[in-house]
Amino acid sequence: MELVLALGIGGLTGAGVWLLLRPRTYQVILGLSFISYAVNLFIFAMGRLSIDQAPIQEAGRFASLLQYDDPLPQALVxxxxxxxFAMTALFLVVLLASRGLAGTDHVDGKEPDE
Known part of the structure; x- marks a missing residue:
């Protein structure tokens, strides 16, 4: 499970960085979203992933010692x-306005010479 999660986080981060370095604004927005998803998975994994277990477990022989799962990473994610979601919607509106004003969707505003 940990290997799959680590590969997923690494794959999303790698794809996000690669898309951030592309010349078109839509690809940059997708890259930011992928990096955001990778960070969300990383934060969620910090909250002790456990499958089919209760969030409150007895830690030892004494019933007064209970071990709680940390709800903070879930709230942060x-x-x-x-x-x-709001950031992506705002970026898409800015992308459409920029494309309408400049006539191109390249990050630097120039079409490549061919």
Whole structure:
């Protein structure tokens, strides 16, 4: 499970960095989204991933010692998903306005010489 998660985070990060270095604005927006998803997975993995287990478990012989799963990473990821969706929508609106004003969707505003 850890290997799959690490490969997923690495793949999303690599694809995001590669897309950030592309010359078109839509690809840059996709790259930012991929990096955002990779960071969300990383934060979510910090909250002790466990499958088919209760969030509150007894830690030892004594019933007063309970071990809780950390809910903070889940709350941070949920907030980051909402903020990331709003950021992507704003970037797409700015992309459409920029393309309408400049006539091109290249990051530097110039078409490549062919």
């Amino acid at each position: 949920l907030t980051a998903i909402v903020i990331g």
